[in-house]
Amino acid sequence: MKSDLVKMDAHAITSEEYDEIPELTDSMLERVDFYSGDRFVRRGPPDMAPGMTDGPDTIRLLPDVAAHFRAQGPGWQARVNALLLEAVERERGETPR
Template sequence: MNAKKLSGANAWVDPDDAPELTEDFFDRAEIRQGNQLIRRGRPVATHPKKQVTLRLDEDVLAGWRATGPGWQTRVNEELRRILERNAPH
């Protein structure tokens, strides 16, 4: 009376119907060692960031933070524009 019902069994799938394994597939694939997922980490940036300590006026910092998430990236972009504008030619 406690026998398993076969109606929920997975249907057989022909291996010839498997999707093509492309470079994109492998780029997004999980890497596992046995049953354990091995973390891949963050992608390597073309311009890696360096952590620094910088003292700013309180109102300047508050103003940038008030612009919302991503404010540090916007500060970086603005500093880059200033450097490019003032770079010796």
């Protein structure tokens, strides 16, 4: 989508137009994609996996382990999480999901 930025910059927003602008909510701001000029910087935080009630934790993986899962492409962190969950359930004597 191309816009005439000069024309847009020249337009003064009226009070009626300003009143029509929806209020930004916290959930909207959490999903914002960040840009620096035309360059994409980062996406807002991902939605938590089902069953997650707390924020993400950081764990350290051996470089070979991380490389193995990263080589499988997008979703590698979810696959690591699934394998860890299976190990926890096995250790507890539960039937893995």
